[in-house]
Amino acid sequence: xxxxxxxxxxxxxxxxxxxxxxxxxxxxxxxxxxxxxxxxxxxxxxxxxxxxxxxxxxxxxxxxxxxxxxxxxxxxxxxxxxxxxxxxxxxxxxxxxxxxxxxxxxxxxxxxxxxxxxxxxxxxxxxxxxxxxxxxxxxxxxxxxxxxxxxxxxxxxxxxxxxxxxxxxxxxxxxxxxxxxxxxxxxxxxxxxxxxxxxxxxxxxxxxxxxxxxxxxxxxxxxxxxxxxxxxxxxxxxxxxxxxxxxxxxxxxxxxxxxxxxxxxxxxxxxxxxxxxxxxxxxxxxxxxxxxxxxxxxxxxxxxxxxxxxxxxxxxxxxxxxx
Amino acid sequence: xxxxxxxxxxxxxxxxxxxxxxxxxxxxxxxxxxxxxxxxxxxxxxxxxxxxxxxxxxxxxxxxxxxxxxxxxxxxxxxxxxxxxxxxxxxxxxxxxxxxxxxxxxxxxxxxxxxxxxxxxxxxxxxxxxxxxxxxxxxxxxxxxxxxxxxxxxxxxxxxxxxx
Numbered sequence: 001x002x003x004x005x006x007x008x009x010x011x012x013x014x015x016x017x018x019x020x021x022x023x024x025x026x027x028x029x030x031x032x033x034x035x036x037x038x039x040x041x042x043x044x045x046x047x048x049x050x051x052x053x054x055x056x057x058x059x060x061x062x063x064x065x066x067x068x069x070x071x072x073x074x075x076x077x078x079x080x081x082x083x084x085x086x087x088x089x090x091x092x093x094x095x096x097x098x099x100x101x102x103x104x105x106x107x108x109x110x111x112x113x114x115x116x117x118x119x120x121x122x123x124x125x126x127x128x129x130x131x132x133x134x135x136x137x138x139x140x141x142x143x144x145x146x147x148x149x150x151x152x153x154x155x156x157x158x159x160x161x162x163x164x165x166x167x168x169x170x171x172x173x174x175x176x177x178x179x180x181x182x183x184x185x186x187x188x189x190x191x192x193x194x195x196x197x198x199x200x201x202x203x204x205x206x207x208x209x210x211x212x213x214x215x216x217x218x219x220x221x222x223x224x225x226x227x228x229x230x231x232x233x234x235x236x237x238x239x240x241x242x243x244x245x246x247x248x249x250x251x252x253x254x255x256x257x258x259x260x261x262x263x264x265x266x267x268x269x270x271x272x273x274x275x276x277x278x279x280x281x282x283x284x285x286x287x288x289x290x291x292x293x294x295x296x297x298x299x300x301x302x303x304x305x306x307x308x309x310x311x312x313x314x315x316x317x318x319x320x321x322x323x
Numbered sequence: 324x325x326x327x328x329x330x331x332x333x334x335x336x337x338x339x340x341x342x343x344x345x346x347x348x349x350x351x352x353x354x355x356x357x358x359x360x361x362x363x364x365x366x367x368x369x370x371x372x373x374x375x376x377x378x379x380x381x382x383x384x385x386x387x388x389x390x391x392x393x394x395x396x397x398x399x400x401x402x403x404x405x406x407x408x409x410x411x412x413x414x415x416x417x418x419x420x421x422x423x424x425x426x427x428x429x430x431x432x433x434x435x436x437x438x439x440x441x442x443x444x445x446x447x448x449x450x451x452x453x454x455x456x457x458x459x460x461x462x463x464x465x466x467x468x469x470x471x472x473x474x475x476x477x478x479x480x481x482x483x484x485x486x487x
Contacts, residue, residue, distance in 0.1 A: 036373075036374040097393060120395050121393075123392035139394065216456055256435050272390075272434050295411055315411065
């Protein structure tokens, strides 16, 4: 090799290194999905003790009672607000901010498909394992009822229930809808529609067709057989936890109720006061106040035989309650 | 291969290796000083030690958060500005301008919904509203046409004062 070519190569190497610059790339960020610790929903996977929880960050985890480690099932690039589980196909349905309803394989976490919504997004899903119907509504009032056993075929709904929000589905395919100042009951088999005049958000329906409705600071039990209100009630106080004294002070203020479930003989309500209250269903009297949560409760769920309650909050804490 | 060529290749190799080592060391820690710079961004999120967003400056701001979900603010409701969130990540207020009417407003929210609205409208009217969920309300304002003060209890007007 000639001396000139050697010098040329050496100079080229020096120039190459002198021109090297580090390129700094910013990690892409979004204004949503930033609250990584909060649990947004909880649903049972099995009869008891095993649940799925969702987060704003798009995670779905499996959590087993008394086990500290949670198992990651899926991660969506979206916020998740509500879930339902189809135990026969082992699919999780997840209501998201931007992707409609995501259908996820609960075994491997893969996204199978997405069910598109016409406008905006949905924040609450309702599903029944027997009738295989999945339902929700978006914020513009469009509702969607899919038959999951028939390749997610959309059910056409009668005009009378247009813009009503599906809230509960029974084993035989009767769907309860919320509409302004009324609850509409549509039998998908016979196409009959019944109406009950009551205000508030329908939270749950029991086997006797009693309705649990919440609205602001009150909850109400409504008997559909007699078409009458059984009673209304509210959380009587606000127990504030004092960390340094490890005790509670009961402030005589009533806060909003955010969620409720009907047990066999008991009503469970979760409030902004971070408590879950147990009420005797027959009388509406307060039986017990569950005060373990230290953050706002975001969701509660009862298992199928109503022997266990699970609750999650915005600090990412979960509690299983033996009933 | 000639001995001199081998020596050259060894030297070149040595140079490359030294260059790479210098490059890696120099770029190990990158310190960027932006104190004298102007930042132009679409959004800025301030999070606490647990990763919960506490302040968002953005255009446009994301939909409002409730207990475990976001709700739709309504049509033509895009807003830009500063939004404050509590330790659980729930929206508790903002100082924003909207895209449709041209209002600028300051809002304070409870855990559930908005409670205070302090607003200046594009044509010059200004108002302050405070309300509870049961219809208790205080509303005062002023415009080129006059001033007003209004209180309500359970949705029923109790006092009303208006100057033309």
